[in-house]
Amino acid sequence: MKFMIKHEAKGRMRIHAVQNRMSYAQADTLLYFLHSQKEVTFAKVYDRTCDAVISYVGDRQTIIELLRGFHYEDVEVPEGLIENSGRELNNTYQEKLIGKIVFHYARRWILPYPIRICLTSLRSVKYIWKGLTTLAAGKIEVPVLDATAIGVSVLRGDFNTAGSIMFMLGIGELLEEWTHKKSVDDLARTMSLNVGKVWLVSGGQEVLVSTSQIKAGDKVVVHMGNIIPFDGVVAEGEAMVNQASLTGESVPVRKTVESTAYAGTVVEEGELTILVKEVGGSSRFEKIVKMIEDSEKLKSGAESKAEHLADKLVPYSLGGTILTYLLTRNVTKALSILMVDYSCALKLAMPISVLSAIREASLYNVTVKGGKYLEAVAEADTIVFDKTGTLTKAKPTVVDVVSFNGESTDELLRIAACLEEHFPHSMAKAVVDAATQKNLEHDEMHSKVGYIVAHGIASTINEKRAVIGSAHFVFEDENCVIPEGEQAKFDALPKEYSHLYLAIEGKLAAVICIEDPLREEASAVVQSLKRAGLSKVVMMTGDSERTAAAIAKRVGVDEYYSEVLPEDKASFVEREKAAGRKVIMIGDGINDSPALSAANVGIAISDGAEIAREIADITVSSDDLYQIVTLKLLSDSLMERIKKNYRRIVGFNSLLIVLGVTGVIQPTTSALLHNSSTLLIGLESMQNLLD
Known part of the structure; x- marks a missing residue:
């Protein structure tokens, strides 16, 4: 270039x-x-x-x-990035906004007064008709108030005031539409697919290939916990699929042969072979946008409260106008109330504040799926951390492979990688990466693998049953034993590492020692969250009591629980909620999904299992836990901005009403000051909350 x-x-x-x-x-x-x-x-x-x-x-x-x-x-x-980037949207709305302002003032300065009267009268028809339609539906809401203010101004011949009201209303509508569309598109982009590789069925085997190589008619295998990358039809298998990202319903749907599978949904249980029908990504984006548009997820309680309050205030504004006229017989003073209403500013500022905060969160690599989740974070008093991949680094590494059956450590690592590569977990990734670094090829050499959540994997290799997973799974569930004469070696395994156990035909074959170091910032993040208002910080892990106690002491959590299962995490969250606490759950694995779903706010780590990201309400990147502190500060600042907007809107507009009724200012001035303040509050609400 x-x-x-x-x-x-x-x-x-x-x-x-x-x-x-x-x-x-x-x-x-x-x-x-x-x-x-x-x-x-x-x-x-x-x-x-x-x-x-x-x-x-x-x-x-x-x-x-x-x-x-x-x-x-x-x-x-990447496919869909350019088409859905939002650049064209921003430029379009910038041009619309500039055009509207230029046209308004050019019309006022250039056009003769009679022509301006005609144009203003014609433009007023839309607002008056909308007000009459609302009234005919038996509702006294904001459009009725706007229509009355504009209609009375036109009837009195005060066309400048009518024009100013419509101009400010138009600017407000444009800003709200722009912010809403941009926030929805930003959110849809972050929720769009980010699947780099898939398992392609080729020559009777599963081959890991790039998604760009897949074409219509291919068959891809989707294992439990993974995202379905393309629209298609189930060719083989049976599974429970979470379709919340498309339908909004959290209950998984059973999929069998001939069922339709949708891109972006997640296999919660089971395994599917999908016959690919469509590889384009744009339809997925459009589906997400439609889901968000139709959903109430974007609305926080503060937004809903503002909308309801705005509509409730309309009859009082109309009643005040009529009462003032009856008492004073002064149309000018009565109009001063009509020109100033609280509802316009309330309805504009609150949604813009929330949507702007969602947009700002994305600048810090935090994806928020709705305004109500920011509000819930601000209200939360309890936070629960999963340990692995959350408080510890997202990239654990294999430091040693100890053989117990006489085979070479490379061969045992190769077998382990062959089993682990099918399932999304940071420990599994560590094994696969270690095999890759040693150039150990591990073509498919086993029968279908089965994944037992929070326990391990079972399969058959060379007609021998092979299992890999936790000590509980291998020794208690599978009743595997340590080979004779190897107990001393087993007892001498280094305690500072996490252990992954591989057994073949009921006998321990290898122990893979994995280093899962604590994040450098973990302790500081926990202390920062406490200072930010979270009174209870909890750590939960499937690790042993010894490991959990050591990590908990270093991090500084208030409580910790070891050797927990997925249902234990979810049960703890439910108990805390029943006790009246507001709970945030943070995790990255399949086993965290029930707790993420149960919490008031579920936060997933972006590098974790796809099902965790799908179920979670918020996703943060894996690079830095300080993003959780940023999220808390952003949420608190949003709620403070909303409260501040309430005070300013009520205070300033009440002052305008008093000045108008007492005759200090004219209705035209009231309308100008009211609409200007509404616009300024709206623009300020679009500013970043954190500097």
């Missing part, structure tokens, strides 16, 4: 691409390319000016060489 550097400072440069114009697709492609470079910490691309701002770490020359070697056509952009 040809470019010039327009401005530069240490670690930051603004470049200009040498081209006539930059399309939306090109801008999004360049932005995706920049974000994918490890040296780039921040990037923004301006399609109108063909400019890009880049913040980076490391060598300046590296960035220059990256840009020199960049070509739009060489970048492989």
Whole structure:
């Protein structure tokens, strides 16, 4: 790419691409390319000016060489990213907003007064008709108030006031629509598929391939806990599928042969082989947008309260107008009440505040599926952490493989990886990664694998039963034994590591020692959450009492529970809720799903199991637990902004009514100040909560 550097400072440069114009697709492609470079910490691309701002770490020359070697056509952009990026949406609404403001003032300054009267009268018909329709439905709501204010102004010949009211209403509607659409699209994008690889049925075997290689007519296998990547029909298998992301219903649906499978739904139990019908990603995005639009999830209690309060206040505003006229016989003073209503500002500011907070959360890599979850985080007093992959690092590593059956450690690791690669868990990933680093190929050599949640995996290899999992699963459930003469070696296993047990034909074959180090920030995050108002911090884990106690002491939690099963976590959450506490649950695995679903707010780690992300109300990235603290601060700030908006709206509009009724200001001034304050509060509500 040809470019010039327009401005530069240490670690930051603004470049200009040498081209006539930059399309939306090109801008999004360049932005995706920049974000994918490890040296780039921040990037923004301006399609109108063909400019890009880049913040980076490391060598300046590296960035220059990256840009020199960049070509739009060489970048492989994920499907659906450009089509649903939101860039065109933002530009469209910016143009609409500027056009509306320019047209309003140009009309006032340029058009002759008689023509302005005609235009204002014609424009008023829409608002008056909407008010009459609302009234005919037996409702006295905001449209009735707007229609009355505009209609009375027109009848009195005060066309400037009528025009100003309609202008402010139009600006408010446009801002609300823009913020709503942008927030919904941002949310839909984060909920869209992010499946990189799938299991393709090829030559009677399951082969792990990139999703880009799949075409209509292929068969893909979806194991328990994984997301269904494409629309299709079930060719083999039976499973319970969670379709909440599309239908909103949390109860899983049974899928058998010939059933329709939808992209983005998650296999909760069982296994399916899907005959792929459609590989496009746009339909998935559109389905999510429709689900969000039709759902009440976006509305917090504060929003609903504002809407109901706004509608309830309308009869009082109308009654006050009539009463003032009867007492004073002064139309001007009566109109002062009509021109000022609380409902307009309430209905505009509250949804914008919530949707803007959802958008802001996404800037910190936090995906919030609805405004009510931010409100629940602000109200929460208890937080429950799963240990593995949450308080500990999301990337555990294999440090040793101890053989108990005489076979080489590489062969045992190869067998373990062959079993573990089918299921989403951080421990399983550690085993697969260790085999990959040693270049141990592990083609399919077993029969169908079965996954027992929170316990382990069972299968048959070379006609021998093989199991891998926890000590409870291998030694108690499967009744496996330690080979004769190996007890001393077993007792000497290092205590500081987590252990994964592999048994073949009822005898322990290997113990895989996995290091799962605590996150450096875990203790500080727990203390920060306590200072932020969470009075009870709990850790729950399937690990032994010894490991759990050591971690709990280092982290500083108030309570901890060891050797727990999925149902134990969910039961604890339910007990806390029954005691009147508001609970946040944070986890990353299949075994956390029941508790995530039971909590007032379920938070999933983005690198965890797909079913956990699907069920959770909020998703945070795996990079930094401080995002949970940021989420809490953001939620608290949102509720404070909402309370502040209430006070300002009620206080300022009450003052305008008093000044109007006493004759200090005219109705035109009341309308201007009221609408201006509404617009300013709306614009301020779109500002970031955290600086």
